[in-house]
Amino acid sequence: MKQKAPILSDRLQQEFNKRFGHPPEFIVSAPGRVNLIGEHTDYNDGFVFPVAIDKHLHIAAGKRSDRQVHLHALDMDETCTFSLEAIEDAKTPPWGNYLRGVAHLLQEQVLREIEHTLNGMSAVIAGNVPISAGLSSSAALEVASALAFLGACSLEVADTDMNSDSEIELIEIPPMKLAALCQRAEHEFAGVNCGIMDQSISLLGKADHALFLDCRSLEYKQIPLNLTDILIVICNTNVKRELASSEYNKRRAECEKGVEILQRWMPSITSLRDVTLADFKKYEAELPQITQKRCRYVVEENTRVQNAVDALIAKNINTFGELMNASHAGLRDAYEVSCDELNILVDIAQSIDGVIGARMTGAGFGGCTVNLVYQDTVEEFQDRLMKEYTQRTGIEPDIYICNVGDGARIKWNSHS
Numbered sequence: 282m283k284q285k286a287p288i289l290s291d292r293l294q295q296e297f298n299k300r301f302g303h304p305p306e307f308i309v310s311a312p313g314r315v316n317l318i319g320e321h322t323d324y325n326d327g328f329v330f331p332v333a334i335d336k337h338l339h340i341a342a343g344k345r346s347d348r349q350v351h352l353h354a355l356d357m358d359e360t361c362t363f364s365l366e367a368i369e370d371a372k373t374p375p376w377g378n379y380l381r382g383v384a385h386l387l388q389e390q391v392l393r394e395i396e397h398t399l400n401g402m403s404a405v406i407a408g409n410v411p412i413s414a415g416l417s418s419s420a421a422l423e424v425a426s427a428l429a430f431l432g433a434c435s436l437e438v439a440d441t442d443m444n445s446d447s448e449i450e451l452i453e454i455p456p457m458k459l460a461a462l463c464q465r466a467e468h469e470f471a472g473v474n475c476g477i478m479d480q481s482i483s484l485l486g487k488a489d490h491a492l493f494l495d496c497r498s499l500e501y502k503q504i505p506l507n508l509t510d511i512l513i514v515i516c517n518t519n520v521k522r523e524l525a526s527s528e529y530n531k532r533r534a535e536c537e538k539g540v541e542i543l544q545r546w547m548p549s550i551t552s553l554r555d556v557t558l559a560d561f562k563k564y565e566a567e568l569p570q571i572t573q574k575r576c577r578y579v580v581e582e583n584t585r586v587q588n589a590v591d592a593l594i595a596k597n598i599n600t601f602g603e604l605m606n607a608s609h610a611g612l613r614d615a616y617e618v619s620c621d622e623l624n625i626l627v628d629i630a631q632s633i634d635g636v637i638g639a640r641m642t643g644a645g646f647g648g649c650t651v652n653l654v655y656q657d658t659v660e661e662f663q664d665r666l667m668k669e670y671t672q673r674t675g676i677e678p679d680i681y682i683c684n685v686g687d688g689a690r691i692k693w694n695s696h697s
């Protein structure tokens with residue numbers, strides 16, 4: 282009989298034990314995300330509508346008595362060590378920089394205020410969020426690292442799942458402050474000027490809800506999905522997002538340039554969030570052609586998110602799907618962050634009866650699409666995407682049915 286592979290958390294515990302000679306004190310799990318609508322709006326102070334998915338980055342960890350951080354990434358079989366005394370940017374391994382960044386900022390922005398210092402930490406890291414697929418594996422790593430470094434100081438964020446261990450001190454850190462800290466780690470230690478969506482949903486995800494986040498005020502609402510006979514299906518092009526960080530930063534700069542020009546006529550605006558479509562139409566001819574296309578997409582997408590949330594609340598799922606389709610068209614033709622493989626997946630999906638909406642998700646240039654599909658069409662959906670996408674591209678896609686789960690959690694190990 283074939284032996285069952287040990288589940289991921291068991292593998293993590295075993296590896297931790299093997300490397301460090303004792304069980305981990307805790308395991309942190311932070312989810313990836315899929316964004317239903319509201320793409321490239323977060324860094325324009327706009328609206329987003331992501332969900333947390335049932336794929337996670339896990340860190341099994343425990344405190345050390347020195348000020349060293351010893352990390353091992355199980356899937357990559359790579360190790361990284363650094364000292365908390367002098368945290369510096371280092372080129373290798375690239376994933377180590379996320380943890381360096383988070384540790385540095387936690388010390389500066391959170392622990393100093395409460396007169397705490399970081400403890401050294403030993404950790405083993407593993408996960409099943411596909412990397413470079415537009416499902417926020419980096420945000421999951423940042424968020425998991427933040428909770429792990431706090432855990433190694435016997436600190437737990439007050440509103441994560443409660444524990445009964447009296448040795449753990451609960452600290453009040455607003456989740457959006459932690460999300461902003463993780464975002465900053467990505468800017469400063471990974472060189473991507475990302476928005477705040479991915480870190481927020483990884484922390485704040487709620488089962489069967491989507492997060493309606495205003496990226497300016499940072500106010501948010503958990504909106505029930507109520508998708509009884511509908512599934513969220515993710516299709517991975519299996520094309521890595523090679524261009525993503527350079528083109529991403531370029532798009533961001535183009536939006537900022539648009540705002541700067543529009544300020545001549547609308548001096549009170551500070552981001553594209555402040556521009557209505559009617560105002561945009563008045564002045565768009567003043568913008569260089571590329572800037573105009575980019576800005577128009579963002580202005581329209583912000584309206585689409587708000588309409589999509591209203592449609593979902595009103596149980597008008599077909600409107601929601603049409604807005605997803607329109608979002609994809611904008612990303613493909615105006616914002617130009619899609620690619621042939623994403624467009625092929627979306628075209629096939631949109632041609633199937635029983636698919637409510639389909640679009641690329643995340644930064645683009647490869648990665649995944651998100652699809653709303655009636656349950657009784659899912660089999661046909663899987664068969665057709667598998668067959669037609671493989672025929673047209675020579676690449677096999679991965680298709681996941683996504684359960685919408687909760688945000689990051691820490692689970693203390695009572696046996697340590």
Ligand code: GLA
Binds near residue numbers: 643
């Ligand atoms: C990446 C970034 C997010 C967001 C999306 C595009 O995932 O990390 O902040 O900008 O791209 O919507």
